[in-house]
Structures are given as structure tokens and as C-alpha cells.
Amino acid sequence: MSAIQPPAETVWWRQPLDKVEGTWISIALVWSLIMFFMMPFWHIYGKQNLSSEAYKTTPQAFLAKTQAMVDQYTVRTETDLKLPVVKPPPGSDVYLAGRLWQWYPLLELEKGQTYRLHISSLDWQHGFSLQPVNINTQILPGYEMVLTITPDTSDEQTIICNEFCGAGHHNMVGKIYVTEGGS
Amino acid sequence: MSKPLFRTCPETGLQYHKPAEMLMKAHAVVAVVILLLGGIAALLVTLTRWPTVHLLPADRFYQLLTSHGVNMLIFWIISFEIAVLYFCSSTLLKCRLATPRVAWVGFTLMLAGIIINNAAIANGDASVMMTSYVPMPANPNFYLGLILFAVGALVGCFVFLGTLVIAKEEKTYEGSIPLVTFGALTACIIAVFTIASGAIVLVPTWLWSLGYINNIDAAMYRIVWWALGHSSQQINVAAHVAVWYAIAAIVFGARPLSEKVSRMAFFLYIAFLQLASAHHLLVDPGLSAEWKIFNTSYAMYLAVLASMVHGLTVPGSIEVAQRAKGFTNGLFEWLRKAPWGNPVFAGMFISLIGFGFIGGISGVVMGTEQINIIIHNTIYVPGHFHATVVIGTTLAFMSLTYFLIPTLFRKQVAFAGLAKWQPYLFGIGMSVFTLAMMGAGTLGVERRHWDMAFTNSALGFDYPASAYTLMGIVGISGVLAILGGAIYILVTVVSVFFGKPVESESSFGIAFGHVERADPIVVPDGGHEAAGKWGLAAPGTFLLAMFFLVIFVLYYAVNWKYLASVWPMS
Numbered sequence: 001m002s003a004i005q006p007p008a009e010t011v012w013w014r015q016p017l018d019k020v021e022g023t024w025i026s027i028a029l030v031w032s033l034i035m036f037f038m039m040p041f042w043h044i045y046g047k048q049n050l051s052s053e054a055y056k057t058t059p060q061a062f063l064a065k066t067q068a069m070v071d072q073y074t075v076r077t078e079t080d081l082k083l084p085v086v087k088p089p090p091g092s093d094v095y096l097a098g099r100l101w102q103w104y105p106l107l108e109l110e111k112g113q114t115y116r117l118h119i120s121s122l123d124w125q126h127g128f129s130l131q132p133v134n135i136n137t138q139i140l141p142g143y144e145m146v147l148t149i150t151p152d153t154s155d156e157q158t159i160i161c162n163e164f165c166g167a168g169h170h171n172m173v174g175k176i177y178v179t180e181g182g183s
Numbered sequence: 184m185s186k187p188l189f190r191t192c193p194e195t196g197l198q199y200h201k202p203a204e205m206l207m208k209a210h211a212v213v214a215v216v217i218l219l220l221g222g223i224a225a226l227l228v229t230l231t232r233w234p235t236v237h238l239l240p241a242d243r244f245y246q247l248l249t250s251h252g253v254n255m256l257i258f259w260i261i262s263f264e265i266a267v268l269y270f271c272s273s274t275l276l277k278c279r280l281a282t283p284r285v286a287w288v289g290f291t292l293m294l295a296g297i298i299i300n301n302a303a304i305a306n307g308d309a310s311v312m313m314t315s316y317v318p319m320p321a322n323p324n325f326y327l328g329l330i331l332f333a334v335g336a337l338v339g340c341f342v343f344l345g346t347l348v349i350a351k352e353e354k355t356y357e358g359s360i361p362l363v364t365f366g367a368l369t370a371c372i373i374a375v376f377t378i379a380s381g382a383i384v385l386v387p388t389w390l391w392s393l394g395y396i397n398n399i400d401a402a403m404y405r406i407v408w409w410a411l412g413h414s415s416q417q418i419n420v421a422a423h424v425a426v427w428y429a430i431a432a433i434v435f436g437a438r439p440l441s442e443k444v445s446r447m448a449f450f451l452y453i454a455f456l457q458l459a460s461a462h463h464l465l466v467d468p469g470l471s472a473e474w475k476i477f478n479t480s481y482a483m484y485l486a487v488l489a490s491m492v493h494g495l496t497v498p499g500s501i502e503v504a505q506r507a508k509g510f511t512n513g514l515f516e517w518l519r520k521a522p523w524g525n526p527v528f529a530g531m532f533i534s535l536i537g538f539g540f541i542g543g544i545s546g547v548v549m550g551t552e553q554i555n556i557i558i559h560n561t562i563y564v565p566g567h568f569h570a571t572v573v574i575g576t577t578l579a580f581m582s583l584t585y586f587l588i589p590t591l592f593r594k595q596v597a598f599a600g601l602a603k604w605q606p607y608l609f610g611i612g613m614s615v616f617t618l619a620m621m622g623a624g625t626l627g628v629e630r631r632h633w634d635m636a637f638t639n640s641a642l643g644f645d646y647p648a649s650a651y652t653l654m655g656i657v658g659i660s661g662v663l664a665i666l667g668g669a670i671y672i673l674v675t676v677v678s679v680f681f682g683k684p685v686e687s688e689s690s691f692g693i694a695f696g697h698v699e700r701a702d703p704i705v706v707p708d709g710g711h712e713a714a715g716k717w718g719l720a721a722p723g724t725f726l727l728a729m730f731f732l733v734i735f736v737l738y739y740a741v742n743w744k745y746l747a748s749v750w751p752m753s
Contacts, residue, residue: 002432003362003439003500004275010358012442020499020719021444021492024728028491031732032484035739039476039552042743047751048553054468079641106642125316125401127560131627131644133749136559137466140401141318145468150751158644160637162560162629164312166319167242170633171640 050137050147057144059122066095070105078106078175085177093118096159096174098126098139100166103159103174110181111154120144127163130176136162151178188279192590194687195433199591202283203273207266207591209290210339211584214262215675217297218577221254222668229665233658234635234651241633245310248631250301252313256572257415258297258332263580264370264422265293265339270591271367271425272346278355281345289338292331300328312631314412317388317399326389333378333385340371340378362439362446363432366425369449374418376457380410402469409460417456419572420490421449423534423579427497430531430579433586434522437500440720445496451489455481462546465555475552487547494539495728498532499721506715514716514723530582530606537574537610541617542567544735554742557749560631562657563624570617573664578610581671588675594682602674609667615660623653625745 009015043049074084085106088094090113097104099122109115119128121141129136133153137145151157159174190199224247230238239247273280280286302324303309309325347368350356360368384407390396428445431437439445461478464470481487498518505517522528545567549558558564588596596602628635628650635654637643716722 002436003428003445004432005361006356006358007362007442008438012359015441015443017444018440018720020715020721020725021440021496023719024495024725025444025488025492027729027732028488031736032488035487035547035551036476036480036483038743039480042553043472046553046747047753048556048746048749049472049753050466050553050556051753052469052471081641083641124319127629129560129627129629132647134557134561134625134627135749135752136556136561138405138464138468138559140405140468142400143402143468148753152750158642160627160629160632160644162632163316164245164631167245169245169631170241170637173637173640173642173644175642 053146055144055146056142057120059120059141062095062118062120062144063097063122065118066097066104069093069095074105075108085175088115090115092116095119096128097122098128098161098172099123101161101168101172103161103172106175106177108177108179109151111151111178112181114148114150117147117149118144119147124165125163126161126165126172129160129162131158131160133157138163151176154178154180189277194685195590197274197590198277200273200279202286203269203280204591206280206283206286206290207269207274207587210262210266210269210293211587211591212679213290213294213297214259214266215672217254217259217262218668219672220301221251221259222665222672224248224251224254225668226662226665229658229661231633232654233661234654236658237634242307242310244633245312245631246304246307249310249312250304253300253304253329254297255577256313257329258300260419260572260576260580261332261336261374261415262293262297264374264418265289265336267422267426267580267583268339268343268367268371269346270587271364271429272343272350275361275364276346276350276356278346278350278353281342281349285338286342289335289342292335292338294335296328296330296332296335298328299324299331303328314408315388316408317391317401317404320392323389323392326385326392330382330385330389333381336374337378340374343367343371359442362442363425363429365446366421366428366449369452370418370421370425372453373414373421373456377411377414377418380407380414384408384411402467405464405467406460409463410457413460413463414457416568416572417452417459419576420456421452423538423576424449424490424493424497426579426583427493427531427535428500430527430582430586431497431501431504434525434528434531435501435504437504440496440499440503444492448489448492448496451485455486455489458482459486459550462550462555465550465552466559472552479550479552479555484547487543490539490543491728494535494543494731495721495724497535498727499724502721502724503715506721514726518723524603526585526602526606527582529603530578530585530610533606533610534575534578534582537570537578537614537617539731540734541614542570542572542575544738545617545621546571547735548739548742551739551742554746557742557746558624560629561624562628562630562632563621565630566617566620566624569613569620574610574613574617578606578613581609582606584671584675588678588682589685592679592682593685594678595685596674597677597682598670598674601670605667605670605674607667609664609671612660612662612664612667616657616664619653619656619660623650623657626650626653628654 073086075087087108093116126139157176161172303322309321311321458478510517
């Protein structure tokens with residue numbers, strides 16, 4: 001009987017498996033298991049893993065921490081808007097706030113150094129998309145995510161917002177400048 | 184004397200319960216109207232993302248993108264699915280539909296929801312995308328419309344379940360329900376889960392938008408919302424796989440290779456498919472790696488395994504049916520001599536290939552916990568889900584429509600010549616569209632973004648020229664696919680409302696080959712294998728499956744390699 005009719009044999013579950021199905025199921029199962037174990041494997045041996053370190057926060061508290069860093073480590077300002085460029089010491093905690101429609105502040109990091117980058121939103125949901133290196137994470141208000149990053153290219157990286165956040169979403173651009181170490 | 188409640192389709196032998204027939208028609212017609220609406224939005228959105236055209240202003244673009252998402256992913260598909268549920272219960276089981284009046288209440292709620300939600304979007308203060316992530320606010324009617332629609336769909340699910348009970352009670356069939364109905368039951372069970380999640384997240388959000396609730400946690404919203412947002416697409420998977428089996432049965436009289444395997448695969452969907460809402464949360468703050476790995480892999484990829492099984496057994500069952508008819512030369516005569524001029528078959532087969540090769544592989548790759556870092560929210564994501572939902576589900580439903588026009592609506596298929604080409608134009612246009620989107624996404628082009636040139640931004644960014652080329656290809660192929668969609672709507676609307684009535688099978692308007700009466704296929708002496716090769720019943724399909732696996736493994740490996748090139752992080 002065809003697939004739109006009740007099975008011909010009432011005890012259809014006794015019908016033996018065809019070889020083509022049995023073989024394919026075994027192969028597909030093995031492949032599924034390989035893909036599954038690849039993820040924990042990468043946590044142990046791979047270098048690109050998102051930490052699950054995150055804290056509850058509030059926009060006020062996060063902005064205060066960000067502003068403290070800006071006040072201490074600003075090295076110059078850019079554009080007519082006088083956006084601060086902050087150069088925090090290597091190994092330090094770096095704060096980056098997403099808000100409508102800006103990444104605050106601009107950052108300057110050194111190649112080969114490790115930073116603890118804290119990111120949160122001060123209002124709606126945002127998306128942190130670092131281009132062209134292509135690192136993407138979700139940024140939520142009320143949650144402070146901590147990424148431990150080690151820039152290994154010295155160039156200008158752009159932070160684009162890739163979660164829709166209203167009318168000015170497409171203008172929400174920030175920068176991470178990566179300089180050669182020791183400069 | 185009361186009018187007879189059943190009508191038997193003289194060509195196919197299908198029995199239609201008249202109240203069920205009316206409901207199927209109503210749901211299908213609403214679905215196609217919504218498809219038209221979503222299609223117009225699709226055209227305008229595509230023409231805006233095509234960099235050299237860049238048609239709409241930003242606010243209009245975000246408004247139409249919201250409309251496109253909601254209408255296509257929710258209203259079109261679920262409306263059509265309710266028609267499919269009624270067909271798979273009432274028609275396939277030759278049973279009266281349970282409580283048609285209640286079903287009409289469901290229909291009315293769904294229609295009201297569609298209108299209220301669309302009115303809110305048209306009003307301009309609900310351009311929040313389908314996901315409506317809090318705390319970005321929308322007009323309260325945006326949520327209300329979705330809630331009403333969901334309640335209506337839930338009513339439809341229970342009418343379906345009630346019909347199964349009646350059919351069993353009144354013994355309208357013997358033994359077990361057909362495989363296709365089993366697939367529809369899978370879709371229904373997932374739908375109930377989905378709609379419950381939708382209520383849990385959208386009712387408080389609606390109250391929040393009205394000012395009765397103070398705060399909705401953004402992370403909590405995302406977890407529960409995706410149990411609606413992703414699972415609703417899993418309804419589609421179960422439904423369109425059921426449609427594939429149905430079309431294999433209708434066109435070839437194919438019987439499942441084994442009932443046990445196909446039903447087990449559907450059962451794996453019920454058990455594991457919903458875990459995939461984690462795919463959207465892989466780079467969210469606050470979720471542990473263990474949680475992500477377990478859920479994103481559907482517990483060790485058991486639902487992927489199920490799809491790989493269907494991907495083998497559907498064409499495998501066609502191969503066996505074709506071989507039994509004598510198309511036994513070589514590995515692929517059964518496929519070469521398939522009725523490629525019949526849009527019911529052509530659409531279904533393109534749907535199967537596109538869903539597996541493009542949608543399936545990209546979905547698993549981007550759903551890998553770490554690889555998601557290089558893909559999340561880039562335009563790769565809509566590239567992936569247009570392959571699953573548009574090539575997979577929508578094209579499968581379009582193919583089924585060409586069968587329903589003569590048998591359910593009793594009308595000849597109008598513009599039969601165009602209808603024959605429609606699946607190719609739509610399927611191939613959409614395949615190029617999705618591949619180009621994935622390419623652009625790999626280069627970091629964002630989704631839901633009005634201006635990849637950042638013209639009005641204080642700090643700009645230049646994408647490489649190849650990204651612009653790929654987005655140009657997205658534009659051109661998108662327009663071609665939309666043209667294919669327009670032909671589908673034209674054929675359907677003209678056939679249904681102005682078409683000539685069907686008199687006999689030869690007047691269906693399109694060559695079906697012939698509609699199979701679905702006699703059991705005679706298994707040759709020595710079992711299926713006797714007709715196949717290498718001791719396999721379906722050697723051609725097996726070779727195709729191995730080819731699929733090779734592409735899968737290579738693409739998976741390439742993406743790990745790409746991931747390894749980005750900044751180290753932990």
C-alpha cells in the first residue's frame with residue numbers, strides 16, 4: 001500500500017529493514033556522533049570558544065563602569081562627534097556599550113595581547129559583529145557578557161550592529177583599532 | 184432527503200467530506216492571498232538589498248521586512264498547513280471532519296489575527312521584525328494578532344486530532360493510519376508545543392506593551408520566543424516531508440521502503456526537533472556551553488539523522504516504484520524517466536534536493552556551537568532558512584497545489600505550460616538566491632540591514648567588492664524566484680476562480696503521467712533487491728545519499744578551518 005493508505009501489513013513493525021536503509025542509517029548515525037563530539041573536542045583543543053561568563057547588570061551600572069574606563073584611558077577623539085578612542089592596558093577589563101545607535105567607546109588594542117572584553121546594551125537588543133575578522137555575538141540589556149579575546153591581526157576592525165534595533169540600526173558602527181605591540 | 188456528505192473524486196478515488204472540503208478550500212485560499220502579500224513585500228525588500236537598486240527608504244524597508252517575515256513564515260505556511268492537516272485526516276482516512284463548526288471558529292480567529300497583525304504593521308509602529316525582541320516596543324495589536332492567529336491554529340490542530348479519534352472509533356480504515364497522516368500527526372504535535380510556547384511568551388509581551396507588566400527579561404524572552412520561532416519551522420519540516428511522501432505515493436504509487444523506519448524518523452522529530460531553538464541562542468550571554476551543545480545538536484543530532492533518513496527513503500521509495508515498472512537500466516534510469524514535465528513531481532523533487540543539500544547542510548553547520556560565531560545574524564542565516572522554508576516547504580506546498588486544483592477544487596490547471604516551468608524557475612532562482620546570500624554572509628554582510636555601504640554613518644566600513652557582487656546576485660535571483668512565485672499565484676487564482684471544471688482525468692490541464700490508484704507494488708521474487716543492484720533495492724538513491732554525505736563532510740570541515748582563522752577567544 002502506498003504512503004497515503006494504511007500499511008498493508010497490520011504488523012508493519014515486523015517487516016525487516018531493507019539493506020539500503022540499514023546501511024544509510026548506520027553511516028548517518030556515525031556522522032551525527034562525529035559532529036556531536038566535535039563541539040566538546042573544540043572546547044578542549046580549539047582556540048575559538050565563546051565563554052559562558054556573564055553577569056546580570058543594569059544599564060546604569062554598566063555605563064558607570066564604561067565611563068570610568070573612558071575617563072582614565074582615552075587617548076584621542078575622532079570625527080565631529082568627538083568620539084573617545086580608549087586604549088586600555090593589556091590584560092585589563094575593557095567595557096563596550098551598545099546603545100541607540102552607537103558603540104561606546106572606540107577601542108584601541110594591541111596585537112597579541114589578551115583583554116577581557118565586557119559587552120552589554122544600555123537599551124534594546126544589539127548584535128556585536130566585528131568585521132572583517134567576522135566575530136558575532138548577541139548583546140542583551142541587563143546582561144554583561146565577558147569575552148576573553150586576543151587580537152592576532154593588526155588592522156582596523158569595525159563593529160557593526162547586526163541585531164535590528166530600530167530606525168538608525170544601519171548607522172550603528174564602532175571601531176576596534178589593533179596596533180602592533182609595544183608602540 | 185439530506186445531501187450526501189461525501190464526494191468521491193472519480194479520478195483518484197479520494198473521498199472528500201464536504202464540510203472538510205469547504206474548510207480546506209478556505210484555508211488554502213487565505214494562504215495564497217497571504218503569499219501574494221508576502222511576495223510583494225519580498226520583491227520590495229529584495230530590490231532594496233540589491234545594492235545598485237536600493238529602492239526603499241530605511242523605515243519602509245524595515246516595515247516591509249517585518250511584514251514579509253510574519254506573513255510568510257507564520258501566516259502563509261500555517262494557513263496552508265491547516266488545510267494539509269484536514270486533508271491528511273478527513274480525506275486520507277475517508278472520515279468526517281470532527282466539529283466543522285468549531286473548525287470555522289478556528290478559521291475566523293486565524294483570519295482575524297492575520298488582519299489585526301497586518302493592520303498594526305501597516306500602521307508603521309510595529310516594524311520590529313518577526314522576532315519582536317523586547318524591549319523594542321510594538322503596537323499592542325501586533326502581538327494580539329499573533330495570539331489570535333495562534334489560538335485559531337490550535338483549534339485546527341484539535342479538530343485534526345478529533346478527526347483521528349472519530350476515524351478510529353468509526354473504523355473508517357484498518358490497521359494503522361497511513362504514513363502521510365502519521366507525518367501530519369507529527370506536525371500537529373509539534374504545532375501544539377509551538378503554539379503553547381507562543382502563548383507563554385506573547386501573552387505577557389502583549390500585556391507589557393499595554394503597560395500591565397513592567398519588564399520582560401530579554402534573555403528569557405529569547406529562549407521562550409524561539410520555542411515558538413524555531414519550532415514553527417519544524418512544523419513545516421514535518422509537514423513538507425509528509426507532503427513528499429504523499430506526492431511520491433500520488434505520482435508513482437510509491438510505498439515506503441519500510442513503514443518502521445519512516446515512522447521512527449517522524450518520531451525522532453517529535454522527540455528532538457524542538458531542541459533546535461537553541462540554534463538562535465548560541466552566542467547569547469549567560470547560557471552554558473553544555474546547554475548549547477546538547478540542545479543545538481538535537482541531542483546528538485538525532486533529528487538530523489531523521490531528516491537524513493527521510494532524504495533517503497522518499498527518493499528510495501520512488502526508485503523502487505520506478506524499477507518495479509521496468510525502469511531498471513543503470514543506476515538512474517528511474518530518475519531520468521521520471522515525469523519532469525509534471526510540476527507536482529518536479530516541484531517535490533527540487534524541494535527535496537534543495538532542502539537537503541542547501542538548507543540541511545547549512546543548518547547543521549551554522550548550528551554548530553562554535554561555528555555560529557562566524558555566522559550569527561549575518562545574511563547567511565536568511566540564506567539558510569530560505570533554503571529550508573522556501574525551497575523545502577513552500578515549493579512542496581506549491582507542488583501539492585497542482586494536485587489539489589483538479590482533485591479538491593475540481594478545476595483544470597490554467598496556463599498549464601507556465602505551470603510546468605514554475606517549479607524550475609522558483610526552485611532554481613531560490614537556490615541561487617540562497618547560495619549567494621550564504622556567500623555574502625560568509626563575508627560578514629549582515630541580515631536585517633538597510634545599508635551595507637553605511638553612507639550615513641559617522642564611521643564607515645567597506646565590504647569587499649565580492650560582497651557587493653554577491654548581493655547583486657541575490658537581487659537578480661531573488662527577482663527571478665519571485666517571478667516564479669507570481670506564476671504560482673496566477674495559475675492558482677485563475678484556475679480556482681475562473682478555471683474550467685474538470686470532466687475527466689485527461690482534462691486536469693497538466694499531464695500527470697497518470698494519477699496512481701496506488702495499487703500495492705508487486706514486490707519481485709527475491710524481494711526489492713532483485714530489481715536493484717549491489718543487493719540494494721535503491722542503489723541510485725544510495726549513491727545520491729553518499730554524494731550528499733561527501734558534500735556535507737567537506738563543507739563542515741571548511742567551516743571549522745575558517746573558524747580557526749579568527750581571533751582566539753575563550
